[in-house]
Amino acid sequence: MPRLKNGQRHHVTLILNGKTVSGMAEPRLLLSDFLRHTLGATGTHVGCEHGVCGACTVQIDGVPVRSCLTLAVQADGRALRTVESLATAPGVLSPLQTAFCDHFGLQCGFCTAGILMSLDAFLRDFPDAGEAELRIMLSGHLCRCTGYGPIIAAAQAAQQALRRQNRMPDLHA
């Protein structure tokens, strides 16, 4: 890759939720802003812009990361997943989203997208995680509304739902 000049916009092509997309970005454009303003994927939210609140968390190659601490140009060629990927069809919530609704895991919803993207990866990688591990993982997300209790309850309910789904895949297809 040649040196990308400041102040000039450069092509960034990546796979977003399974689809190849492209946009123009200055080197200094954050991935969070590229997703929201250039690609129109506004499900990802921006809170602190220094990596501590977790609202901007997305998955790059399946791994949860802070999109506010990633440059758009660094994501070139990578596979991204954002909260828009979770619903299995328009209007059909995923088990994780359903659990958050059922257990009041959100109020204003501002922090929720980031939490869902972390949980989606965490429950995939650690399906048998206990509450203590869930809490430690979720310490990477700040919520001002819920007091976290309902978020833990929703996460554990989702964990159970995913276990049932994995045991009987045909029933839930």
Place this chain on the structure above:
Amino acid sequence: MKPPAFDYLRARTTDEALRALRAEGAEARILAGGQSLLPMLNMRLARPALLVDIMDIAALQMVAVTKDGLRIGAAVRQATLETRRDLAQECALLAAVLPWIGHWQTRNRGTICGSVAHADPSAEISLILVALGGTVHLRSARRAKSIAAADFFTGMMVTARADDEMIEAVTLPLNVPGTGYAFREIGRRHGDFAIAAAAARVDAKAAVLAVGGVADRPLARTLPLPGDASLDDALDEFSWALEARDDFHATGEYRRMLVRRMGRAVIEEAVSCRA
């Protein structure tokens, strides 16, 4: 909270990165995981003219056991070490501190060497590098140079790295048979910067205690073993020597108390861990 303008270069080789550093000097910054540098850019505390992204450089992605210890290249993410199978048997202190560095989400991007280069006074990697007597391997277009950890950290987020140098790797000494290792940190929430952190290695003769988050950089001292009546006085002296200051999170007095109590607890834990 948006970064200032800069050029961006994704280097394919270490030499390419070093040529850029030689040409731009202090105007260029190495970009590895970005979990320390991007916050500084977003808050405009740094305004480099060029970012040199090193994460595609294959030679910097190695983790290897050498005769001097565990050598970790500059492009190795913290999460990669976290899932390394035999890490606790190789370097117990690294295995102990990894879950305490930032959050899972930041460890997925952040690097071991990036944390060392950033030199936050409460950083866990800096702390264990000093506790273990590890080494920082610097390289410039002119030469390669290895420097002891204690000489590398010179002040609050200040290191011995010259503007045209990059950290190529760090080496952490392996577990020594007969030595016990322990680590603790205190913060208000898991994942916060440590108010104080302590790492100890203890063998039959002495205890080495390193403390972070109190002075402007991690500092280590050899102390008596717990059986020795002079340990408490030695810890007290150490706590004063660190020149703890009041800040938003804690008073100097509280930090000195942590050094005395957490320091002793960590030494005692290391004693009980001696294999």
